Amino acid sequence: MSGIASIIHFDGRPVEPGEIERMTASMAHRGPDGIRHWVKGNAALGQCQMRPTPESLEETQPWANEDESLVLVMDGRVDNWEELRAELLGCGARLRNRSDAELVLRAYEEWGEECLQHIDGDYGLLTWDARRRRAFCARDRMGVKPFQYHWDGRTLVVASELHAMFQLPWVPRRINDGMMAEYIADEWHSRTETLWEGITRLEPAHWMTVSSAGRKQQRYWEPENLPELVYKRDEEYIEHYRSVLFDVVRRTSRSHAPLAYEVSGGLDSSALFAVANGLRKEGRLCAPGFEGYTLDFEGQGDADEMEFARSVAKQVGLTVHEVAPSYPDYEWFKAWAEKYAEVPPYPNGIMSLGLHELARSRGARVVLTGLGGDEWLGGSFEYYGEELRAGRWVELARCVRRDWIDCGPREAAIRLLRQAANGVLPRWALDARRRRLARKQPGSGEEILGAELQVKLESRRVLCGRVRKKAAKFSLLIDPFIQGSGEWVERQLAAHGLEVRSPYRARDSVEFAFSLPERMLARGRTNKWLHRAAMNCMLPQMITQRNSKAGFSVTYKCALSRLDSLFQETVPKSLTGQVNSGQVRGRYLEVVSGKDAGISWGGFQVWGAFGCSLIVCSKRSSGGLVDEHHTSQNHDDSI
Numbered sequence: 001m002s003g004i005a006s007i008i009h010f011d012g013r014p015v016e017p018g019e020i021e022r023m024t025a026s027m028a029h030r031g032p033d034g035i036r037h038w039v040k041g042n043a044a045l046g047q048c049q050m051r052p053t054p055e056s057l058e059e060t061q062p063w064a065n066e067d068e069s070l071v072l073v074m075d076g077r078v079d080n081w082e083e084l085r086a087e088l089l090g091c092g093a094r095l096r097n098r099s100d101a102e103l104v105l106r107a108y109e110e111w112g113e114e115c116l117q118h119i120d121g122d123y124g125l126l127t128w129d130a131r132r133r134r135a136f137c138a139r140d141r142m143g144v145k146p147f148q149y150h151w152d153g154r155t156l157v158v159a160s161e162l163h164a165m166f167q168l169p170w171v172p173r174r175i176n177d178g179m180m181a182e183y184i185a186d187e188w189h190s191r192t193e194t195l196w197e198g199i200t201r202l203e204p205a206h207w208m209t210v211s212s213a214g215r216k217q218q219r220y221w222e223p224e225n226l227p228e229l230v231y232k233r234d235e236e237y238i239e240h241y242r243s244v245l246f247d248v249v250r251r252t253s254r255s256h257a258p259l260a261y262e263v264s265g266g267l268d269s270s271a272l273f274a275v276a277n278g279l280r281k282e283g284r285l286c287a288p289g290f291e292g293y294t295l296d297f298e299g300q301g302d303a304d305e306m307e308f309a310r311s312v313a314k315q316v317g318l319t320v321h322e323v324a325p326s327y328p329d330y331e332w333f334k335a336w337a338e339k340y341a342e343v344p345p346y347p348n349g350i351m352s353l354g355l356h357e358l359a360r361s362r363g364a365r366v367v368l369t370g371l372g373g374d375e376w377l378g379g380s381f382e383y384y385g386e387e388l389r390a391g392r393w394v395e396l397a398r399c400v401r402r403d404w405i406d407c408g409p410r411e412a413a414i415r416l417l418r419q420a421a422n423g424v425l426p427r428w429a430l431d432a433r434r435r436r437l438a439r440k441q442p443g444s445g446e447e448i449l450g451a452e453l454q455v456k457l458e459s460r461r462v463l464c465g466r467v468r469k470k471a472a473k474f475s476l477l478i479d480p481f482i483q484g485s486g487e488w489v490e491r492q493l494a495a496h497g498l499e500v501r502s503p504y505r506a507r508d509s510v511e512f513a514f515s516l517p518e519r520m521l522a523r524g525r526t527n528k529w530l531h532r533a534a535m536n537c538m539l540p541q542m543i544t545q546r547n548s549k550a551g552f553s554v555t556y557k558c559a560l561s562r563l564d565s566l567f568q569e570t571v572p573k574s575l576t577g578q579v580n581s582g583q584v585r586g587r588y589l590e591v592v593s594g595k596d597a598g599i600s601w602g603g604f605q606v607w608g609a610f611g612c613s614l615i616v617c618s619k620r621s622s623g624g625l626v627d628e629h630h631t632s633q634n635h636d637d638s639i
Contacts, residue, residue: 001365001490001499002061003030003048003160004073006126007168008135010212011154012042020044022167023159030075030160032497038062038071043128045073048160052365052499053077054256059099065109069131072105075145075160076123077499079251079506084118108136113207116220120251120507124202126158134211141221142372142505143204143483146490150199156210161491162199163341172198173341173619177578178460180612181453183343184579185445186604188480189464195342195615204483221507222477223514230517234533237520242534244512248503249275250284252368259290260359260367260498262352263320264550265308267528267535267543268373272503274538276368277316291362292320293355302551311540326353327558330566333611338618343611345492346604347559348552356496367493371486372504375476376513377531379521384419386518399519406524448583448605450575477510553591556603561592563610574613584609 005023007015024035024046031048038045047061064071078084078100085103088095093106100121107115108127116138124147127136135156139147150157150171157165165171174197182188183195192201202208205221231237249272253259261273273292279285292313297303306322313320328350336344344350359367387396403412446454476482486505493500503509513521516530523529525547532544560567567588572581587602 001030001494002050002075003027004075004124004126005046005164006073006158007044008156009042014041015039015044019168020046023164024048026164026167027161029497030494036060045071045128047073053254055098055100058097059101061101063101063105065105070105071128072101072125074101074104074123074125076125077121078103078119079121087118116207124160134209136209137202138207139202139204141205141507143486144490144505146487147202148199151215162194162196165199166341177453178456181449181457183608183612184605185449185457186608187445187457188484189460191478191480191483223511226511226515228517229515237530238534241530244508246275248506248509250279250286252501252503252506254286255366257363257365259287260364261290261292262367262369263292263294263309263312265305266370267546268370270312270539270543271535272368272370273312274316292318293359294320294322295325295351295355296322297325300554303554305550308543311542315540321358323355323358325351330563334614337614345488346607347555349488349492351555356493356498360496360498366499366501368501371489371502375482376504376510377528379518379527381415381522382419383518384416388420403524445605448580448587450578450580453578553603556591560588560606571609571613574616575609579609
């Protein structure tokens, strides 16, 4: 968790004194180890530095080569540092120190845009090539690190947090109605837009070059054509998975300070804690120590996971700190919206505020979470179709037999017939069926929107359908909500001086999941089959056999119940014409009264309306930072 910023004028005019400094000062929470700048003529780069790894103690960014023809700013970490160092030395590179910034700069010198094929890890980076007068930008494969920019055809502005760009007078501050519709409806389509027109997110697994000739973007990674992993016995898959998981946790554990592990009591976070303990015993953990942290919802319905978390602590033999959930007041959320120009964290995210504060106070700089476990360890019951398409009749028979025993003959037959039908129906028919089913779901977000925002949302649905049809195999990789939720977690932890790491979202974890036959991920009534089997010897049975998941609707009820007067008048009034006031009030009452059984739609929609009202009110009170009639060039509308 560091912060990067840059201003590059491609029309040749110099950067004005104080501009880059104002940007980095607004992100000072990202720079506990100092804020530094590099300014020369038309280019200015800045970094708010947080040094989480032993090697980062040897770097001071912005980081330049010997003649300053290349200058790098990076918020990130290289997880294959050992291999990359050996590869660069083999190419004759002269490494001045052990830092990740030096590795990335030399990799760009050696391979140009292709350097990203050699780098694993989480990063958002910009390299200014003064000789070619070109900026090279990149974001990691899963979008763990933020990268946001404004490009008007003449000037490129980059920042880790978008509010830093509002320190510059020419960056427009106009609300993006389309994104507001997505927030309020809890219906996510855009992977590149932000709540502000003209400020764009670089898409994960993409690089971008910018010069006076314009802007070019390209995807550099997609695990589409990986060969399927084929073993004869389940035990071979289990052994392979364990080796991948142990190595990924080892690489993501690199820190010169104690690590903090979130241990909710769920399967995914508990497994990471147990693996870290195994690495510690083997002397392979790349950190001086680690501690566990969990939220204490004892006695609060399905949010209560204390029995599970305590069983993990007992099995591992280490303390797991139990922390009360946090429920900030209205002023806290208002201050967040005013400072960051973002919808404030959702209640089921900000509940960890006290947990993160405790971890930081105990010396941690890195928090490891189980994010990504549901996406990459879980499967579906499409393994029938997979075996049918491959003509693997013996495996198909085994799948049917297992499901016959586990689920009964009727369920096994239904699954087989459904997957056989899916195998012969054209893609357009399957997509149409999914859309029809989606629109039959209760609590449609469209109902809460005003007429104008409904039109905006519908246009996004149409465009999103075209994009996803082309990228159906990567639905999880390109899912806007999954991407956005990861960005929200990163932002929350960064506000507390912490870096988030998610081993299940590492490249090796994802590519391993893509290479597995579907039958290894789900079987019968058991999801995450391979993960459970691999953890059987390391976790209590109550964890490996657990099929329930915690629900955190209680966090919405507690947070929203304090805002009753706002939902009676302030929120609907501030969003006049943009929301259906009756629907906003009705859904608010459903959430706080408990009629909404969960947070699958009502809580998110109500919170989206609340957050957007804070943004609108904040913008009105500030008067905006630029002329409302300013029109930026080359606005990126991609979804």
